[in-house]
Amino acid sequence: MTTAQAPHIALGLTDPEFELIVEKMGREPNATELAMFSLMWSEHCSYKHSKKILGQLPVEGPHLLMGPGENAGAVTVGDGLAIAFKVESHNHPSAVEPFQGAATGVGGILRDIFAVGARPIAVLDSLRFGELSSQRSRYLADQAVAGIGHYGNSIGVPTIGGEIYFESPYEQNCLVNAMALGLAPVDQLIKSAAAGVGNHLVLFGASTGRDGIGGASVLASAELGDDDGSKRPTVQVGDPFEESKLVECCLELLGKDLLASLQDLGAAGLTSASSEMASKGEVGLDIHVDRVPLREQGMEPFEIMVSESQERMLCVVTPELLDEVLSVCDKWDLHHAVIGEVTDTRHMKIYENGELVGDMPVPALVDDCPVYTLAPEEPTEQIYPAPSVDSEAARAARAAFDDNAQGILTALLASDNISSRRHYFERYDCIVGSRTTKRPEQAEAAVLHLWKQNESGAPIPGPSIAVSIDGSGRKVAADPYRGTIGNVLECAANIACVGGEPLGLTNCLNFGNPEKPHIAWQLTESVKGMRDACNALKLPVVGGNVSLYNQSADGPIYPTPVVGIVGGVPDPAVVATNTFAEEELFVGLIGPFEPTLAASELAKLIGDELPTRLPDLDLAKHAESLTLVRDAVRAGTIKVARDISEGGLATALAECSLGGVGATIDIAPLVERVSRAYPDAEPHQHARTALFGEGPGGIVVAGSREDLLALSNSAASMGFLALGTTGGQLLTISDPTGTLKEVSLPASEIQRIHGGALSERVSS
Amino acid sequence: MTRFGIPQFPGSCDETDTLLACSRVGEAELLWHKDKDLKGVDVVVVPGGFSYGDYLRVGAIPPFSPVMQAVKEFAAEGGLVLGICNGFQVLTEAGLLPGALLPNVNLAFTCRQVDLVVENVETPLTHEFAPTERISVPAKHTTGRYFAPTEMLNALEAEGQIILRYAEGHNFNGSVNDIAGVCNERRNVFGLMPHPEHAVDPLTGSDDGLKLFSSLASAAGVPA
Known part of the structure; x- marks a missing residue:
């Protein structure tokens, strides 16, 4: 019955x-x-499960014009101009109908922007799908990207940056988050x-x-x-x-x-x-x-x-x-x-x-x-299974794991979460509007100059901004509190690498069903992490979006707090690039970077279990280090800056060589730091962690020898390490302990591996 | 000073970019699609975008708009007209330029910085370039594969109506004979798929496209 x-x-x-x-x-x-x-009483409109914990996020700052509650937040960027911005999810519509789901996600976030009186000037996206070995994931990714491009390209708003990751917990419940920025005179908001x-x-x-x-x-x-x-x-x-x-x-x-x-x-x-x-x-x-x-x-x-x-x-x-x-x-x-x-x-x-x-x-x-109080409960063990990846890159990494650093590096460079995203971002118009001064892959963050017109209509310089969107899910699954801090720090590092001062942050909290105690715990810990990171960076949250119930019969997604930061840039011509553009530059590493292989891309490739905790970090020191990098980029001292993220230092150095100029690197100083942090580990583990370990706070920088030596004096407390010199067409990375074989890769080979892997994989 | 007019259709995207580029070498203003009034401009630049949504076929609707009626008359009198991307598609649909634009071979919108070779420097659009000069300009479109029947193609080649070609390895859309831009027989109407208005400032990637606009401005013969 x-x-x-x-x-x-x-x-x-x-x-x-x-x-x-x-x-x-x-x-x-x-x-x-x-x-x-x-x-009106649905989770989507009422935020009934998240309202109470969101109250702890900082919402005030010197540049803030409009905070949470309006259609979009807004900050001042100088010259009487405001930037309105917000990120929003369209996850479930995209899982059901990816092209229109993603397209209308862009349409919706753009309306939020012009509803506050600002002209939309840029879109960024943050996308998560299941592993590319799944045909469904390839289809969803292809169609969601096509839908975003269809809407953004057709309406004449450039899509200037973003990120796309493939992880099995998103197989049934993909994430499609879109962020938009708008420009308005302050008095027109x-x-x-x-x-x-x-x-x-x-x-x-x-x-x-x-x-x-x-x-x-x-x-x-x-x-x-x-x-x-x-x-x-x-x-x-x-x-x-x-x-x-x-x-x-x-x-x-x-x-x-x-x-x-x-x-x-x-x-x-x-x-x-x-x-x-x-x-x-x-x-x-x-x-x-x-x-x-x-x-x-x-x-x-x-x-x-x-x-x-x-x-x-x-x-x-x-x-x-x-x-x-x-x-x-x-x-x-x-x-x-x-x-x-x-x-x-x-x-x-x-x-x-x-x-x-x-x-x-x-x-x-x-x-x-009614507003509900969450009932969080920390699970007694990791709820996500070890990633199981079946790809050529994964097999190569496993085969190379003993001592072959070059084999591991090439496997990482070809892996689905590290190889060039060009296959996807070329489907977006990234230049319409004539504001984009740093396009995808040209710098760590997108940079826009906000031209004004003189009396005869010709463009004259206005203020400039940097923008980035970031949100690792796997690290937050490993440790919701520290993982979320890592997401905020990574986004802030990208802004610092182009000399940007962070003005405001928008977030999209993508989580599973909050009525389940372990999801409530992830959400609670994550928001605490975001609060602490924003407070340390003195960064207000201008608004955002919460997307809950992201789970299927297979379980919840990785908890994925995505953050977008807008920063002010004084001179768009003085912005660090992210490749070694010149020979004979001094290469160093700045920041309180304590690499760990836990929850790293390498750990994923070889199928390691996810940990239940990530290393502690000193937030004040991280904030200080980012300020130092930003100021040195603005002064022109740092000419090249790349945030160390997926794949660790070795991957960052390889990506720095994508411009065609290589470098000679000695990782001894970082190996020494790692051995102090993990005195009980074997020497080859120290070297491997230094090369491929991940964690917030590490920025590879390059500049003239004199400039960087002067910087290293003032940056000594920020953990400045001298690594080597740029030049030639080879990237060589040597490990003085001799436990790993030396890396020696031509820049052209790095370009080939990194540039072609994704399009080969999705068309196979 | 040369005055540029830029028709604005609902769904135009690059009209402001074109306005900014033209205003670097002259005066520029937008021309509303419902007005059959070119306001006495010296040069017309039909901009990129998705005019009227491009839902029927790219560039199919604008030829019927009042502003394009006026542009056709302007071209017939020898006025200088440049169409960029969607503007190129519009000019082929309007019968002002030979050939047609078909979907890219990869069947996807593609945005990429490409190298072009200036093939014919004896036109109002290209006279400031050196022969076979190589320039870097972005292209971004779904429907940019230039096509013309063999006989027409041979005539275009013979008459020097191919003004820009994609450099080797840069023809991502599959255009016949690597054609990136053409002109009419009279050499007063021009169309190109790449976007020179997005290559007028080193800060945004390249200023190689600026000479196309300054060539037009000087060719219009208006004293500064």
Whole structure:
């Protein structure tokens, strides 16, 4: 016998939540009201499982203009200009329909940016899929990248950076996070609070259809399962052409100062957009669903209120400016309709042909969703199995493991998480807008110069910014607290390598089901790590996104807190590159770098178990070291800078040789440091850890001998180690202990291995 | 000073980049697609992007717009017209340039810095270059494989209408005879798939493309 499911359960609400709604309403909600409550009280909209712990993140800083709570955060970058930015996930839609899921992820984050009045100027992405040996992962990666490119390229916003990793825990639940940046004069930033009783509520952009109904509640706030194919209709279809008109229309409306407030329609559509505006403005709204331009007939009021049709915006306009606003919409060939008015009732009232079909107190809808306290519990053992990788690179690494450092290095350079990402990033327009001064692989972070125009329209220099997005999942799985600190430090190191001063951070916390104690523990520890790292770097969190329930029957994803940092760069012409561009440069290593093979790429290649803890680190020292690197890059002392990340020092040195110039390196100083940290280990383990161990804080730098020797004096407490000299076409790395065979690789061979591995692998 | 006009369609992407590049060598302004008014400009540059969404076929819709009606008349009178990327596609669709642009051989959008060889330096677009000069310019498109039937191709080669070719190893889209840019018989209408407006400043990668704009500006014969 089957029992019919209660409507609120089918919509994702619990029995106690439903009872609370009845209490707040003083009666049972009707179908329209229940649909709206189910969305506003979903995890996606209410942050009910994460709100309490997110409160500990620092949200203040000297450059901050807008913090969490608005559509996007914003920082000042000088010359009266602001950069608005935010990262958001579109994981579940992309797992179900990767092309449109990823495309609309970009469309959604771009709307968040121009909703605050900023012109979108850049996109970055952070992608995770299962191992490339899986056909499904190759398909998802290919289609998600195509979808991001389709939207970003078509709308004329460059995709300037990002990262893509392949790990088996993402096999069933891929991650597609997109970050966008927008540029605006500081005084043009606009908030979303509805204001002015009697003002008009105007919906403009695309028409409204039945696409994406229930996306926030049914798809985004639940685990993935067997019947996900049936959820495909909950994924929206993007139209970048419509959005490009919408961007220009919004910026023209704001430039002419015609709007009282502006809000984008994203997850939960009109319901979320209107009720958030009403809540922030402490007003009420009357909405007439029969006035909404529809793309299909016979839509029910609840369908109109919850539709997630893309490319739509909602604004509040005073009666005297209405005609002018509508004529701008006409100019850009956009649908528009006055769908309601601002009232003083503090109620959301929904009408259909003059008949009241929904009436809810705004606070009940927006603020009264219960907030849950997590019940974290540290698991007694590692919950993720040892990575099992079957690839040629892995077999080569295992075969070479005894003493053949060169064999290990070439295997790492060809491995799926280290080889060149060119196969993917060439599918993105990285230059439209004429701001990109460092493209992918040209520096550790993307650099944009924010040109201004002189009286005759020619470009003149403005401020510059650096931006990077980072988020290892495996290290956070090993140690949520220290792994998350590592993610923040790696992102900050990338910014420092191009001379950037970090101004603000945005995050996307991708985790499994928070109702499970071990996931709650990962989330709690990770947020603590982010808090401590941000405090040490004096870096405010300007906003972000939480994506929970990222798990399938196979288990949870690696916990993946992705962070994006925007930094200020005084002179885009004085930015360190990340390859040895010149001969006879002195090569050194700066930073409190304590390498470990635990959770490293090498450990993955040879199938080592994940540890349950990573080494402690001294956050104050890390922050000080990054400041030192940044200042030396700005002074031109450091000409080449590369953060040591996946694959350790040897990989970083090989990647520094990708420009065609090699180097002669002696790793004795780092071997000595490793032997002090691990006195009980065997000498060959010391050498291997120095070459391939990973950890935050290590930056390979190069510059003139005099400059770097002077720097090494001031950087002695920062652990400066002299490593060698650039020159010739060979990279040689010698280990004076003699326990590993010397590495001797021509730069051209490094280019060949690193450059071609990924495209060969995905086409095989 | 030479005045450049840049038609702006809904879905144009590189119109601002083109405006900035042109304003380095002259004056420049945007021309709205609904207006059949070229505002008396000396040179028209049709920019890259995805005009009207390019959902039917790339470049198929703009020839019917008021602004392109005016551009056709302008070209017929001998006015200088350059189409870049989507602008090149638009000019072939409008019948102002020979040949067609087909999907890249890899069937994917590809963004890559490429080397080009200037084949014909006796045109208003290229007269400031040295013969066979090699320049570095980015290309970014899905539909950039130049194609012309053999007879037309032979005529284009014979008449010197091939103005730019991809250097060896740089023809990623599979264009016939490595063709990156062509002109009409009269040598007043030009089309190229790579983006010289993104190669006008060493800070953003290269300034090799600037000479194409300054060539046009001086060829327009407007005193500075």
